[in-house]
Amino acid sequence: MTAAALPASRIAPQRAIVPPAELSDARKIFVFATMGVGFFIALLDIQIVSASLADIGGGLSASPDEVAWVQTSYLIAEIIVIPLSGFLSRVMSTRWLFCASAVGFTIASLMCGWAWDIKSMIVFRALQGFLGGSMIPTVYTTAFAFFPGKKIIAAAATLGALSSLAPTLGPTVGGWITDNYSWHWLFFVNLVPGVFVAIVVPLMVRIDEPNPSLLKGADYFGMALMAMFLGCLEYALEEGPRWNWFEDDTVRTTALISAASGIGFVWRSLAAAQPVVDLTALKSRNFALGCFFSFVTGIGIFATIYLTPLFLSRVRGFSALEIGEAVFTTGVFQVMAIPVYTLAARHIDLRWLLMFGLAMMGLSMLSFTPITHEWGWRELLLPQTFRGFAQQFAVAPTVTLTLGGLRPEKLKLASGLFNLMRNLGGAIGIAACGTVLNDRANLHFLRLAEHLTAGNAAMQNLVAGVGARDATLFGGDAAHGRTAALKQLWSLTWREAQTMTYADAFLLISICFALATACVPLMRKIAAPKAPSSDGH
Known part of the structure; x- marks a missing residue:
């Protein structure tokens, strides 16, 4: 269709704006996939350093407290910019905001790899989080503009998979890169996809107009x-x-x-x-409930990614690569669930699929609670398979039910709030689990110690056996042997106490999903979203 054939109200003078409805399906898919690459690497970088912080600290001569800021600075910057992205996309347009974000993220990634000390690394990671964070909610608004009606099901399934797959694969990818190359490549790996996105998006994304006048009344x-x-x-x-x-x-x-x-x-x-953020969108029941479900799934995704590698590192003593291999199955089964969900979503009410997904996530968390100090990848396989499959059904319908019922003019501002809730859920979930691990470990240790008395035959046999062995090694020094035996007893007791705290944390997460599942019937069924016009986007 030529510009002359369009109504005058649809024509933007001297601007090459193409209404989403006028784009070919092939172009829509290619543009959406390109933006999805930026979306994925921005989310991947949240957790890509988590299994390699010790290597980064060693390379930059930083203490554990200092190196923790490599992750914290990224999260703080990202969580600030996500709700700002709606306003920024209206000012700059989707095209130029995404392009600027991709360029800035790529440059910041390069500087992270070149960081000369821990202070420079923290600054560049904060810039990386801030510049990459605005790519996350922008993809959601583009998906609803490109894929109206039932087409949004596949797009939402893809975004749901990427949003939970990226942080899940982060430790795996990071561990493999660090073990096979060096920690610098955790950041250099972003350069090629970052440049690709920065070139393609400004060439092909022309779906809305910038409006710099909004800066005056901001x-x-x-x-x-x-x-x-x-x-x-x-x-x-x-x-x-x-x-x-x-x-x-x-x-x-x-x-x-x-x-x-x-x-x-x-x-x-x-x-x-x-x-800057449209809180009036919370008047919509579906949007308010959807933000709550996004918050809870954030707890489940990020807290589990935090707990599992930590258990494998502290209790099992796994390396970064071994940790990555152990948690990899979650991502595999989530990818396998995409076609199953897409097919089911065409025939089943999304609310029931969401209820199924949240319930399955809760049950998967519950399946972690029998955890023992012997658990490795084999024992984790079934719970993680369960979780990976369930994540797809928990995240994707939430996107459609929450954002699909909003008017186009509200969608940009509201999508930032929706994505913010997932990240807040992850932050609060990790903090709560960290507190559980700290507080409950001491409680379990004291309770276990109460049973380590002279009347405990198993304990006495252990102390006697270890003491005799160590005394022999040190020339018959019985006192030294008994001290070594008590140290080993303390170590074993602390290991068991730590293991029990992980079970407590997973139980807490499962309770959150039980509450969320009970709230799903409160959601309303939405009509199929219509394609917005170019001036309304």
Whole structure:
């Protein structure tokens, strides 16, 4: 169709804007896939360093507390920019926001690989998170613009798979790269896909217009409040478990700043003429419930990715590569679930598929609770298979049910809030699990120690056997042998106490999914989304 054949209201003078409905299916799929690459690498980089922090710390001569900021700085920056992306895409257009994000993310990745000390690494990781974070919600709005009606089912299934697959594969990919090359390649691996996205997107994505005039009436005070709220909240959640929460002055201060600025941000968002985040979208029951489900699935995805590698490292002593191989099955079975979900979604109400997915996620968390210190990849295979398959049914229908019922003009601002809830769920879930591991380990240790008395025959035999062996090695020194035996007894008891805390954490996550599953019937069935016009996008 030529420009002359279009209604005058659809023509943007001197702009090459192509309405989504006018694009060929092949072009839509190619553009969506290209943006999906940027979406995937931005999410992958959240966890790609998690199994390799010790290697990065060694290479940059950083302490464990310092190297933890390699991940924390990325998360803080990303969680701030995600809700800003809706406003930025309206100002810059989807085309130029995504292009600028891809260029900045690629340059920041290069600088991370070239970092000369831990301070430079933290700065570049923060830039990487901030510049890459805006690619995440932008893909959702593009998907709804490109694929109206039942076509959105396959697109939502793809986004759901990528959003949970990327952080799941992060430790696997990171561990393999570090073991076979060096930690520098954790960042250099982004260069080729980053350049590809940065070239293709500005050439092929022309679906909306930039509107720089929005900068004049923008709520900059609200943006500052939001940045303080989310940044301080993320810091408190990340550092709280390590520093015993409010006993640490910095954690206490950031928590208070977050609470005060959070209240101010909500007030400002409701009062401002052009709020940075559209909280009025929460008036929609489906959107409010969808944000809750996104929050809970964030807990399940990120907390499990946190717990499983930590267990394999602390209890089993696995290397980064061994950890990656052990958790790889989750991603494999999630990919296998995509065609099953796509077929089911064409014939079954998405609400029932969502209920099935959330319930299965809860049961998969429950299947982790019999965990023992002997668990390796074989024992983890079934629970992770269960979880990988369930994730697809928990995430994909949430996307469609939550965002599919919103008007196009609300979609950009609301998608940022929706994605923010998943990341917040992950942050809060990891913080809660970290606290459980710290507090419950001591409790379980004391309870186990209560049974290690003189009347415990198994304990006495262990101490006697180890003591006699070590005494022989040290020339018959019985005192030395008994000390060595008691040290080994303490180590075994602590190992069992730690293992029991992982079971507690998985049980807590399963309870969250049980609550979410019970709320699914409250969602309304939505009509098939219609293709938005170019001026409404």
